[in-house]
Amino acid sequence: MKSIFIKIAAVATLACTFAVGSVSAADYPKNKPRQQSWSFAGPLGKFDKGQLQRGLQVYTEVCSACHSLSLLSYRNLADLGYSDDQIKNYAAEYEVEDGPNDDGEMFERPARPADRFKGPYANDKEAAAANNGALPPDFSLLAKARAPERGFPTFIFDIFTMYAENGPDYIYSLLTGYKDAPDDKEVGEGLHYNPYFIAGDALAMAAPLSDELVEYTDGSPMTVDQYSKDVSAFMAWAADPQLEERKQRGFIVILFLLVFAGLLYFTKKKVWSDLSH
């Protein structure tokens, strides 16, 4: 009986994995993302709040000049360990449009924690126009939306290693992956060569980070490598703020189901024991 269930489990996993697979056979990215160790990986993974705060700092000082974070509100920053007052002060740095007031007029006021993150542009058209026609993608879900194909048979092993950090690995690799184009590569006007880019040889965004660009106060190294890791972790959080809660809930649910399955197994054995088979 037990072996049959193991077989079912094997067939079930095989059935889902084989087909899911790597779903596109693109030639890009040229280089596979470099896998990093993340605090939020694994069954009991948790975000490193210090890292997320540094990531927010990189986002605020560098990325937010072009990239919006539209699905998040300032209040969500409580997840990063900030107090209500700190969040209020952060939000108040931004002016948002509100209204109409009693006179029927729209007006500007400082943002409140309940407001969504204010983006750098009024709309997508303006954003594209300001960036050579290339729209800087919104950050809210980017760590989930960029997941390069893993290929056969890696995608099967991924189930058992619980590998779900494809997105942050990709972002980190992209940010640290800029280099000079090889001689045989023609890079178009206004594009920047990066072998980790998911959709071509080069992308419109120039290398956004450089050493010492952002002033860290907690003594972490002020390098492109560290900035990239921190902002990737921040984007992983932005794309999945419920991650910790989800994993903890899953741990309890699966533990309960395992115990329940054990009890059912012995119940079944007892019930069936009066039959010879």
Add this chain to the structure above:
Amino acid sequence: MSGHSTYNPTSGFGKWMDARLPIARLMHDSFVSYPVPRNLNAFYTFGGILMIMLISQIITGVVIAMHFTPNETMAFESVHLLRRDVSFGGTLQSWHAVGASMFFVAVYIHIFRGLYYGSYKAPREILWILGVVIFLLMMATAFMGYVLPWGQMSLWGAQVITNFFTAIPVVGQTVQEYLLGGYGVGNATLNRFFSLHYLLPFMIAGIVILHVWALHVTGQTNPTGVEVKSKQDVIPFTPYATVKDALALVVFMIIMCYFVFYMPDYLGHADNYIPANADVTPAHIVPEWYFLPFYAILRAIDFNIGIPFTEIVLIDSKLGGVLAMFGSIAILFLVPWLDTSSVRSANYRPTYKVFFWLFVVNSIFLGYLGSRPAEGIWLPLMKGSTFLYFAHFILVMPLLGFFEKPLPRPASITDAVLGKNGKETTSDPVAAE
């Protein structure tokens, strides 16, 4: 099979109710005293699992619908606000999305089990056909459900799939426009898909009732393929099958929860985290994994079929692909009559058994091919694999009945069960009384 009812109400209310609406009697006869063969293995638990999955999808779906906004400018955001800001919203949404995948895992195992043990053979043809109808409805429901979150793959998947209908001669264009509610996938499409996605599960539930009814008329098959002959061959559904199905369900749930809580995105496509944009085409448009084998068959037909040595085209490649794809499912309806063997279970059909496992491997391989682009080496592989898929039904099934030499079958289920363990003199309690 169903015999006379053994339900015996004891309470006053039970007797009063039984004389007016004997629903408790129906439940008792269907899920308590209903006799099942004593030798069912774990593969026979998937019917019960599927029923629970349907209920689970309906319940989670109804709650998600309370938070969903079927409008092209708001749908994507409404799904993500549900995930972020609603209590248990993330779990709910993952449960529903992963649940759809697990529903298909279970249904594929259930179908393969039926093919292995000859569950479609007389007198169970209607039971089988109802099952294929459920499968078709499931595919329609899942496809429309995937469109609702309004990501890039939602929109472009809908674009590709509804485009099939334009292949139908004469009326194709009109049919597609009715499906989309316009000339392209847009707000009207989203609205009608939402409506139909809510409707179809209840149609599935209706057919499931017929499916179970037909099952309870003919009784279940079993791994020997020998029909139930005596009371020794069967055991009452409760407690035997109930506790076994419960165990199988919980094991299935553990696998499902692993995905729901730890790898919620594994079974989906990353591009669906990008809001739908009709101006940007994804590099590769692929359907959900459970449609990939059929997607491979669709794209395998890249040639026109016409009258040889003339320029006359009877079926162009597009219509050919669509016909092959729908044919690959439609052919399941004919399986009860394509299989000419008088032996039910593959356990006693040495040659069919080999072909069956080849068919399973080929189907999984077709799924892999479905995820590849239709170019280079993949295209001939798709063609070969598609040929093998159809050959199993059109050549292997009818011919094996004539050429295969089946192994000797046990005289009865009880013989098979006791003979196997060499306990031939054990006396059993008489069950199902």
